[in-house]
Amino acid sequence: MAAVISSLRKQISTCEATLEDLRHQLAEAERIQRQQQKSVPQKRPLATDPASPLDHDMNFGVPDDFRSEIFAVLKQEAKAVEGTESEEPSRWPLEKNEYKRYGRQLIMPEVGLQGQLRLKKARILVVGVGGLGCPAAAYLVGAGVGTLGLVDDDVVEESNLHRQILHSTARVGMTKVQSAMVALNSLNPNVKLLPHISRLTPDTAISTFKDYDLVLDCTDTPTSRYLISDTCVLLRKTLVSASALRIDGQLMVLNNPPSPPGDTTGGPCYRCVFPKPPPPESVVSCGDGGILGPVVGVMGILQALEAIKVLTQTPAASSVDPPSLILFSAYSNPMFRSVRLRNRKAKCAACSAHATVTPEALESGSLDYVQFCGSVVSNNDALLPDERISAQNYAHIRSGVNPFTGTVSSKDSHILVDVREKVQFELCNIDGSVNVPFSTVSNMQGDENDWVTQLRKSEKPIFVVCRLGNDSQVVVKKMKQLGLDAGGKRYIGDIRGGLRAWRQSVDVEFPEY
């Protein structure tokens, strides 16, 4: 029995020694793991164990903003631990992780250590966080600029997502600035991001711009383009301006070098190139004209590139490129073209010796940009109330009693003319409608055209519909001018509010685009 007892004691002590050894191994392994997590904290979210539901949820099921908030908190803790360990000043001008992160551009002579340090010191302002601003900001943050400010008062909409690459489906409804900050922070937490969630106005422009080194105009209206350019001239900041519509893009580096107003060695400003704003009716937005995502993406990326070129150039840079305009056209060959621009205009209202644009004028509000650029004059072709019908009443006409005549009718009782362009008509249309594109009506030579002839063959009332209820009024007027109303005997009118109203009050299934 004593032998058994002694043997058991021996076994237990051996096991205890093994256990102790395992505990040491575990502690050592945990220590190494902690160290690794400290040096590369961003690796953590990627360490997905497919079997662990928590990891999966963290990576795929948690909204981006919430997720980055959690990691931000974890990072803080890691920093607090780190802080107790190393206090000595750094031997190297960049942080250790920066050598790795920016390594691929650091080894290029165009950037190098000095270029990277200039980027790190730079403060850039991106005005407009849409199709241009998103890719521009992404590349600038990726490249390691020190501070990036974002100006926009808009919120993310679903129709933005095909091109505004910083936003996400989960963040529809969030402000564009906040949404972009979530994405940019997860891209590169080293960059300081400054939100300006408001619309740029003449009285805020100078205070918003003054602490930045370079400005990117990523906006979409002439008023903001003139305001941004004027402010850049007054504060002597170089401006990288781009725009895009449908399949075309344009890019200019303005006020480069940013000499004071009156100094003819400075680069031209937006007003030098475009002294007068375009007539408002010639200005088409992406919402009305359409935009191909990669087209505006290319232009935004080129803005980031030009900004990096300006920021990394050596201070004693001998030659600034002569002013030029880059034209991009996605369906032309070649796609890119560069044309020479003028220098500063001797009589420019902003950057010449005779400038009328002054800080005082800007801040006092005496420069009215909205008035300068004008706005589309309210529709002079507006129809009278009895020439228009609500979407609901029109629905009754299609299936029920005509509210005007009291007769039971159907969709064959009249002609419904849809005046959207063909490509939009093909997307979706009201059953039985015929397409006469607005461009066909407005381009018409003379008085007789196929569509006019077709409509003359019938005496049925005509209803005209478009997307929002503006073009339809113009077309109704035109039809009456052409005498299609048989001197008033035949009813011609439009559907108030167009297809938007039709969707809101009649057919909720009708697609919105």
Add this chain to the structure above:
Amino acid sequence: MSNDDTIPITIEFSGGLEILFSNQKKYNLPLPFKDESGEPANVAFLVRHLCDNVMEDPRKELFVLDGTVRPGILVLINEADWELEGEDKYEVQKGDHIMFVSTLHGG
């Protein structure tokens, strides 16, 4: 018109202006050598010529305003802003490439 009476030039539209010109971006055009009053053809005459003889769209005001190209259209003579070449007084030369670019505002 015989070749002696015209100057062969290339006209190009960009930024959506082609919509006003039958959706055709590029035109190889014989421009009359002299304008209405017998002066050598300059860009001002070219613009009138385009408006009267090439443009089919009736919305002339989207191309010309107050007798010159409307604000918001950049005229490029051989890839350079026309301001560098004397604006509408520039006398058109054989083989010139003249481009009309409408500014875009979307972003």
